[in-house]
Amino acid sequence: MNGTLVTAATGTVGRHVVTDLADRGLDVAAGTRDPDRAGDVAAGATAVAFDFERPETWGAALADVDGLFLARPPGVAVGDVTAFVDAAARVGVEHVVFLSTLGADRNPLLPHRRIERHVESAGVEYTHLRASFFAQNLHEVHGRDVRERDEIFVPAGSGRTSFVDARDVAAVAALALAEPGHRNAAYDLTGAEALGYDEVAARFSTVLDREITYADPSVPAFVSRMRSRGHPLGYVLLIVGIYTTARLGLAARVTDDVERLLGRPPRDIDEYVRDYADRFGPETGATTPGEEGRTVADGSGTDPGR
Ligand SMILES: NC(=O)c1ccc[n+]([C@@H]2O[C@H](COP(=O)([O-])OP(=O)(O)OC[C@H]3O[C@@H](n4cnc5c(N)ncnc54)[C@H](OP(=O)(O)O)[C@@H]3O)[C@@H](O)[C@H]2O)c1
Numbered sequence: 001m002n003g004t005l006v007t008a009a010t011g012t013v014g015r016h017v018v019t020d021l022a023d024r025g026l027d028v029a030a031g032t033r034d035p036d037r038a039g040d041v042a043a044g045a046t047a048v049a050f051d052f053e054r055p056e057t058w059g060a061a062l063a064d065v066d067g068l069f070l071a072r073p074p075g076v077a078v079g080d081v082t083a084f085v086d087a088a089a090r091v092g093v094e095h096v097v098f099l100s101t102l103g104a105d106r107n108p109l110l111p112h113r114r115i116e117r118h119v120e121s122a123g124v125e126y127t128h129l130r131a132s133f134f135a136q137n138l139h140e141v142h143g144r145d146v147r148e149r150d151e152i153f154v155p156a157g158s159g160r161t162s163f164v165d166a167r168d169v170a171a172v173a174a175l176a177l178a179e180p181g182h183r184n185a186a187y188d189l190t191g192a193e194a195l196g197y198d199e200v201a202a203r204f205s206t207v208l209d210r211e212i213t214y215a216d217p218s219v220p221a222f223v224s225r226m227r228s229r230g231h232p233l234g235y236v237l238l239i240v241g242i243y244t245t246a247r248l249g250l251a252a253r254v255t256d257d258v259e260r261l262l263g264r265p266p267r268d269i270d271e272y273v274r275d276y277a278d279r280f281g282p283e284t285g286a287t288t289p290g291e292e293g294r295t296v297a298d299g300s301g302t303d304p305g306r
Pocket residue numbers: 007008009010011012013014031032033034038050051052053071072073074076099100101102131132133134135137301302303304305306
């Protein structure tokens with residue numbers, strides 16, 4: 001095997017794919033639009049300039065690469081991703097591990113399914129990782145509500161969600177890239193249980209040792225709060241759509257793929273909250289890195305699922 005290019009290498013999943021592959025001793029190129037800024041994320045790997053929207057960056061990023069971790073950043077056109085897949089196949093990439101979304105196989109209109117289908121016919125081998133809702137959305141998108149108001153503020157009603165930890169998704173990606181037996185396969189990656197947000201709040205309360213409640217806001221209340229924080233309307237409506245899916249009970253499917261593949265149970269919400277407790281306050285006035293600011297600043301957002 002030559003090297004592996006990880007796209008979205010500074011993202012929620014990609015950063016862990018980079019470290020997992022580097023830990024396995026593999027040659028990793030961490031693709032980012034700004035390699036200077038990506039220094040510590042790419043520890044043990046080489047940061048390379050890569051932009052789906054700038055084909056002139058593709059050749060150097062794909063040099064000596066035969067494995068590819070592919071994630072479509074929020075806001076990047078499907079056509080830019082598929083053109084890049086074609087370029088990768090042309091220069092000898094053999095295996096593409098694509099970060100897709102749970103249920104993509106049942107919705108041909110989803111961008112993820114369109115990319116899956118393109119990868120399947122691009123002359124490469126593929127592994128689709130159809131991931132459920134990342135636990136990490138709870139700090140990347142909603143951490144401020146927990147820090148400032150001791151509440152989880154999402155319009156999901158009483159619908160349940162089979163949260164998966166992004167670190168487990170990355171571990172499966174690294175496994176699929178590094179070891180044989182995962183080519184031309186699709187995995188449905190979920191946690192071991194589906195929780196309603198009242199249960200999520202109860203877990204937060206126990207782990208953080210202070211009471212966190214589930215506010216169960218109406219859609220207008222949610223839109224109003226997100227807009228008051230400067231999030232673009234399109235982004236807010238996208239999130240509302242995702243939580244509507246949960247509200248309707250369509251985000252609750254649980255599989256055993258993570259346990260089967262990794263040989264251990266998936267990380268649960270308790271472990272997630274413990275590991276990210278510093279993101280959940282209580283508010284001290286200190287700035288908290290890596291969440292809503294990025295969403296507002298770059299207009300694309302941390303995308304909870306689509
Ligand atoms: N959140 C969920 O619950 C969930 C669940 C299932 C599937 N997904 C899917 O996961 C994918 C996103 O993965 P993620 O959450 O790990 O990523 P992410 O945290 O949203 O990060 C995306 C990364 O892409 C890079 N990027 C942005 N624009 C780019 C461009 N034009 N060219 C190249 N790189 C660019 C950015 O890094 P630089 O600034 O360093 O370039 C950024 O760190 C989406 O397709 C989403 O639908 C999400």
